[in-house]
Amino acid sequence: MRPLIAALAVSAALISPARAQAPAGEIALVCSFLEEWCRLMATEFERETGIRVAMLRKSTGEAFAQIKAEAARPRVDVWWGGTGDPHVQAAADGLTEAYRSPRLAELRPWAREQAEATGYRAYGVIAGALAVAYNAPALRAKNIAQPRCWADLADPRFKGLIQSNDPTASGTGYAYLATVVTLMGEDGAFAYLKRVHANVNSYARSGSIPARSVATGESPVGITFFDNALFQMAQGARDMVPFAPCEGTSFEIGSMSIVKGARNPEGAKRFHDWALSAPAQALGVKARLSFSIPSNANAPLPEGLPDPATIKTVEYDHARFGDPQTRAQLLRRFETEIRGNAP
Secondary structure (H helix, E strand, O other), X not given: OOHHHHOOOOOOOOOOOOOOOOOOOEEEEEEOOOHHHHHHHHHHHHHHHOOEEEEEEOXXXXXXXXXXHOOOOOOOOEEEEEEHHHHHHHHHOOOEEOOOOOOHXXXXXXXXXXXXXXXXXXXXXXXXXXXXXXXXXXXXXXXXXXXXXXXXXXXXXXXXXXXXXXXXXXXXXXXXXXXXXXXXXXXXXXXXXXXXXXXXXXXXXXXXXXXXXXXXXXXXXXEEEHHHHHHHHHOOOOOEEEEOOOOOEOEEEEEEEEEOOOXXXXXXHHHHHHHOXXXXXXXXXXXXXXXXXXXXXXXXXXXXXXXXXXXXXXXXXXXXXXXXXXHHHHHHHHHHHHOOOOO
């Protein structure tokens, strides 16, 4: 996946587990993007295909945990959204189904590479850069200079002012963890995260939460993806300033997978093909709900998206950080050394 760096609720609950098979005209979808975007996609897929969607919004980590826990009797047909590493892990764990979509040739190289690397079990749908965002008036009111780098987040001047993400539940949190490990080495990253921990007011379970908190001024600083920050700015958050830290940041692939043992595999494949199409990917862009690079090369790019060429990037190794053993080891170390939770 390294070429990526260079090239860059219709229903409030899923179908009852007592039903072993979904009706042909219904799919169960767990969504890990912005809830407004999830609802739009579910509604439009229903309208265009006549297939009903039972949709539940969960963070990336929560969706992965549900799919893993239900492996013997899946309740989900499609997992749409969230950062790519858990999708890669789900593929390695045999939790998702291989499917070679006829849309493959329409996708950008980084999306095709992810599909090929996972045996066509995970498809990239968007790519976006990890960012730090701050509320300018909130920092001025405290007479605190704005951050510019990852290192600034460890400065005591930000004590209690940063909302971060829980990497065990949030794909954004794991992307941040993997990014600083890439930049600083594992031991250096954990030493840094201990210092940042002293400044963190909470660990959100979804990467969109810090963006909302910064937008309202509830938290002066937050770690999020550019698309989450740009969404808030499109909603009127004029005091919000997102930036790529000076040391460099990573691009992450937001992904989609078919759950192994899906009760409606044909409906799941149809959603896959539709969600990978240029018109479906244009929905989020036109509604100003998606501010990331869409994977279909024919889909429009969102306004306000920073030129990827202007963002300093790190050599984020998607294969390494998507590996189940690496992921488990890093999360275990985060829980014990940063959060202070016994294994």
